Amino acid sequence: MQQHYYNMEHHPPTRTRKLKSDFISTLPQNIIEDILTRIPLQEALRTSVLSKKWRHTWRGMPKLVFTDNMVNHLRIQLNKYKLISAIFHVLLFHNGPTIVEFRCSVGELHMESEFAQILSVLARGNTVKEFIFISDNRSNKLPVSFFALQGLEHVHLENCTLEPPLTFNGVSSLTVMNFQNVEVSAQVLQHFISKCPLLQSFILIEVGKGIESVPAGGNNFTLVDLFQCVPLLEGFGITKHYMKYLCAGGMPHKLPASLVHLSYLFLHVCLVEQNEISSALCIIRSSPVLGRIVFLMDNNDKSPVQQTPANFLDPEGYPDLNLDHLEMLEIHNYSNLPLEMEFVKLIIAKSPELEEVRIRLNSNVSADEERKMLKEMLLLPFPRASPSAKLIIVSP
Template sequence: MKNQNPRRSQSLNSDIISTLPLNIIEDILTRMPIRDALRTSVLSKRWRYTWRGMPKLTFKDDMIAMSSDIYYMLRKCKLVHAIFHVLLLHNGPETLVFKCSVFHLHMESDIALIISYLARRTKVKKLFFSSDDRSYKLPVSFFSLQGLEFVYLYNCTFEPPLTFNGFSSLTSIRIWNVDVSAQMLQQFLSKCPQLVNLRLVGCQKVLDFVAGENKFTFGDLLQCVPLIQTLDISKYYMKVYLCAGGMPHKLPTSLVHLKNLFLNVCLVEQNEISSALCIIRSSPVLERINFLMSDNEKLPVQQTPTNFLDPEDYPDLKLDYLVKLEIENFSKLPLEMKFVKLIMAKSPLLKKVKIELNDNISVDEEMKMLKDMLRLPFLRASPCAELVIDRPLGFKKWRLRRV
């Protein structure tokens, strides 16, 4: 029997994963459910404490596996114990990402303790928090997380204390179904000087909550975020701020950094069109516009001047950097068509116009729209713009060049 090559035998028996650099191992662990990441401690001495340096901690209420007949309070206690167990043993230099999603256990008081602990012991750069109760008010300790750079909040109440001095490093915030008054939102945004990404997504209840206290306009809100690069506003937040007096022809201070604009608008309502145009007109370096049409078929079409949205009436509208226009839920209303033509007439670098049709648009109506876009003469600033028309799933997609 021939002797085996000791080097070859050693290579076959080696633990390839354990030989990886520690930062790669930690990254692998962060992609696993945290319960499984902790279980790697039993693999070997090498793995016993590896998870403790994970730069991302994600906790969900389903991480505690128990039979459905167990009283939920026991499950809640086990989850809280597990979270604090991880936090106490975690010895990473900083927690880069902290995610906590609790939808069934009503852990309001416990979350306050957890966030308070984070504010005292670690440096959280990214915080994701999701709750099942919109009436849950974020604890004051949340506003002490001074290292925050990214915040995602879902389903809670947001009220900065009077002592809040701001988040000097915060660059991105997304709030979804969050109850916040207009004044509180203004106070918060004005104290986040580095904010470049703002997403406000809400539902009808949010509108009901803030409308009675609103005393400033959408224009006032935008003045709080002078460095904004990406702006995403849902239709209900749009309506809240529009109802306070509408928008001027142009903002007093241009949004000179805004590149990506996402708006829910109703092009049946002239004030919403004017507001959208105000933002566009005040954003000289826009590269992408995405509109989600809302309520266009539910409201009666308002009477507008025949030359409304005529490119010749907008000499100050210049989109010299715009390369992409997307419109979702397109209903083929006259004002929608005019808006598309206006943008195409003002965008010399435009490369792509993508229109996703409403489910109610028939094939015949779609063909008529295509003929209108192709045959009827209207100004096109970009000779190489591509028009893509998407049908709902299962329907044909049209792609036309040089429209």
């Protein structure tokens, strides 16, 4: 073990050196704000005792995060009002020109009516750029005051219901929208995104039901309609129930207008459903600059009948499918079915710049099946546009 010895000869223990200046008070304002955003809000408020300069610095914090774990759940009702009081206190004294991020995770506190008042206060200043709201109650309807936040650039909503007022005219500055377990009708979704002309990233995720079930008379809002509303889209993700609803009735061979900016695509699909695989191929075919594709397979091994012809994914049948910019293909919940294998081969055959194929196996795939898959993908001849692409298999 290395030991260090210090010579105390010139530093008598009876004397204490005095700092020549108050170091923390000389820090630039942007450094102070960066420090405050990296610590919990309670600790940021306590920095007011550090020095005269820091006494009111927290009032200009660009990031405000309120969560239900800031209070003790043993006395939920009492602590709910403590949290609400703290939020209003911070907003009342906040004097920064911009709130870069406002995050509120209410969990079990059920503060719907109070939250509407909080949003009303935020809307008066209209300075919030990023808004994150997380609830544990999907029926929790976003208050009308939310739609008055016209300066928003990023929105992340979890477990709530979205129903804009009739007077809603969109958010002209919104670029990123993430909906997770959000109850929203197809009509409302179309109206909302059509009023956000700068939208670049759009994620639709659900655990249970997505939009509503497909109506008997057909679907009046499809993926084709959705993409026409977001011409600047760079990143798109959609999971099972939304996908099933929006591609009901089939998709065209190619979208009317190409997604010329789309570089990231996440799809949750069932390959044995004709509508879903056709929709996936339509999106890919219409996206000339895709750099990364991520697929989550939807229990293909549990579907009783494969409705897709065996030669449906023959690369020779797709002369107009060119993935000239694709570098990464990632597949989750891979069951090693013949149709899944053909799908992977099709992407590999059409991607000359491909660098990596990462496949995460379903837990039902045995070791023997895994070895067979590796043999087929590494040893058997099939078209490879990028022979140097790495293949990574991740077992459960």
